[in-house]
Amino acid sequence: MPQVLEFSDVVVRRNARDIVDHLDWEVSDDQRWVVLGPNGAGKTTILQLADTLIHPTSGAVTILGERLGRTDVFELRPRIGFASSAMARRIPAEETVLDVVLTAAFSVVGRWREDYEDIDERRALRVLAEWRLDDLADRTFGTLSDGEQKRVQIARSIMTDPELLLLDEPTASLDLGAREDLLTLLGGYAQAPTTPAMVMVTHHVEEIPVGFTHVLLLRDGRAVASGPIAEALTGESLTETFGTPITLREEDGRFTARAAR
Ligand SMILES: Nc1ncnc2c1ncn2[C@@H]1O[C@H](COP(=O)(O)OP(=O)(O)OP(=O)(O)O)[C@@H](O)[C@H]1O
Numbered sequence: 001m002p003q004v005l006e007f008s009d010v011v012v013r014r015n016a017r018d019i020v021d022h023l024d025w026e027v028s029d030d031q032r033w034v035v036l037g038p039n040g041a042g043k044t045t046i047l048q049l050a051d052t053l054i055h056p057t058s059g060a061v062t063i064l065g066e067r068l069g070r071t072d073v074f075e076l077r078p079r080i081g082f083a084s085s086a087m088a089r090r091i092p093a094e095e096t097v098l099d100v101v102l103t104a105a106f107s108v109v110g111r112w113r114e115d116y117e118d119i120d121e122r123r124a125l126r127v128l129a130e131w132r133l134d135d136l137a138d139r140t141f142g143t144l145s146d147g148e149q150k151r152v153q154i155a156r157s158i159m160t161d162p163e164l165l166l167l168d169e170p171t172a173s174l175d176l177g178a179r180e181d182l183l184t185l186l187g188g189y190a191q192a193p194t195t196p197a198m199v200m201v202t203h204h205v206e207e208i209p210v211g212f213t214h215v216l217l218l219r220d221g222r223a224v225a226s227g228p229i230a231e232a233l234t235g236e237s238l239t240e241t242f243g244t245p246i247t248l249r250e251e252d253g254r255f256t257a258r259a260a261r
């Protein structure tokens with residue numbers, strides 16, 4: 001399977017500290033990764049590398065076959081979908097849901113005289129239906145619930161049919177029902193054959209959707225464990241990642257973790 005992401009001995013140094021510390025990591029196009037770790041572990045930083053927003057201090061990052069630093073990031077970026085709350089804050093509150101998704105076709109936020117093709121509009125409507133947003137197409141973004149806003153962000157990030165999809169805490173701040181609804185949608189999407197490689201960041205094993213295949217456990221910018229979920233996600237690896245004794249349980253492809261007694 002073709003490699004979508006390749007991190008080789010990657011270091012990101014900020015204020016004399018290695019916030020990504022000699023990381024090796026490979027993602028191929030049939031894999032769906034969860035990146036798990038405590039606050040400040042470096043999760044968002046590695047998504048920023050994968051989205052070409054920052055460069056490594058040393059080491060090599062190769063994205064969709066292009067080496068970061070030796071390629072035009074403006075050609076690479078449209079091939080990558082990225083949804084995060086930082087990006088959501090840039091969406092104007094008065095923008096309609098349809099426009100939030102449609103404007104992704106032009107890599108802009110805020111509709112401004114772009115000449116949209118019918119084909120883009122049809123695709124946007126199809127993506128909205130897939131993420132159960134069709135009833136909300138004419139609503140303004142600012143009037144949506146958190147759960148609805150999260151689904152719109154994901155719909156926007158897949159509008160351009162990316163080859164790599166990056167999601168930074170897509171289920172953060174959702175109530176139990178909204179979280180489970182979104183996890184069901186994400187799980188269905190992850191298992192569809194046409195879905196691109198995915199990397200999803202979360203703090204909680206409870207938020208790993210069914211259908212995700214691999215996990216990277218990060219602590220202080222270092223990989224504690226990395227590989228297929230069945231091998232890499234264990235009570236021991238979680239204990240080391242979060243620095244407190246943890247037991248892990250699995251039921252029907254979903255996980256729960258709690259402090260070890
Ligand atoms: N530009 C910067 N300058 C200095 N420190 C930075 C910079 N960017 C990130 N950091 C630090 O690097 C560490 C990793 O940050 P990052 O945002 O990747 O963590 P995270 O794993 O996403 O955390 P969270 O779960 O809280 O979102 C943090 O300690 C953060 O304060």
Ligand SMILES: [Mg+2]
Nearest residue numbers: 043044045168
């Ligand atoms: Mg983060």
